[in-house]
Amino acid sequence: MANPMRIRAAAKDGVTEVRVLMSHVMETGQRKDSSGAVIPAHFITELTAKHNDKVVLSAQFGPSVSTNPYLAFKFNGGAKGDKVVVSWVDNKGDSRTDEVQVA
Amino acid sequence: MNHQRRDTLKAGGGLGIFGLLAAAGMIKPEMAEAAWNKAAFDxxxxxxxxxALGAGKPAESADVQITAPDIAENGAVVPVGVVSNIANTESIAILIEKNPAMVAATFDIPAGTVADVQTRVKMGQTSDVYAVVKADGKFYMAKKEVKVTLGGCGG
Structure with missing residues (x-):
């Protein structure tokens, strides 16, 4: 299993801003190691964020997204104590789900 | 300490939890893979x-704004933000013209979510960054050149 994501969600003036820092190698499949062998691609393909079971963002990533991907977005509504759940799946079928309370 | 044994245990445990989650319907890997737009990312x-994004030839729009540095010192981590001021924005895609994998990310914006996303991308060389926005079934785009002094896709 991958390392946990760091998620911050803050509600202000009726808008909740969510910031996510995932921990993932995001290997492109373009790079070669010291012996010249291609390092196989390994990257997050899909990400879903939910606020109280309602999907507020779904994203698809390609290998061009940076190592340890960062994502920030905003949605209307959300109050202190609400739950924001973020989950991702990578191209090897690994996945990770983390949740945070809106601050 | 037998490291190989530990790794095997870890791998097995990880798979077990993944299987459990999938069985519980919390994540659906088959669905997820089907939804991933392989044509676009390839x-x-x-x-x-x-x-592949279904965009055809999108019209350039001033209502789509890209926030990215003019010069990126490190191509491995280039912060890119896209804001769409067009009503009913449904999706946002970020493309890097000169990357081997042009489509960096696509975002589906459901109603109630602000059309304002930020992420970080890799850039192999100086290139135009495109933001393609779908709103009300129509596509709009904006582009911005980002100069890269140190590429992020090399070894």
Missing amino acids: AHKMDDAMS
């Missing part, structure tokens, strides 16, 4: 990428 030409 595209090597701008036209191919656009058509």
Whole structure:
């Protein structure tokens, strides 16, 4: 299993801003190691964020997204104590789900 | 300490939890893979990428704004933000013209979510960054050149 994501969600003036820092190698499949062998691609393909079971963002990533991907977005509504759940799946079928309370 | 044994245990445990989650319906890997737009992420030409996204030839719009540095010192981590001021924005895609994998990310914006996303991308070399926005079934785009002094896709 991958390392946990760091998620911050803050509600202000009726808008909740969510910031996510995932921990993932995001290997492109373009790079070669010291012996010249291609390092196989390994990257997050899909990400879903939910606020109280309602999907507020779904994203698809390609290998061009940076190592340890960062994502920030905003949605209307959300109050202190609400739950924001973020989950991702990578191209090897690994996945990770983390949740945070809106601050 | 037998490291190989530990790794095997870890791998097995990880798989077990993944299987459990999948069985519980919390994550659906089959669905997820089907939804991933392989054609778009595999595209090597701008036209191919656009058509895989269903965008055709989007019109340039001043209501789509890209926030990215003019010069990126480190191509491995280039912060890119896209804001769409067009009503009913449904999706946002970020494309890097000169990357081997042009489509960096696509975002589906459901109603109630602000059309304002930020992420970080890799850039192999100086290139135009495109933001393609779908709103009310129509496509709009904006582009911005980002100069890269140190590429992020090399070894």
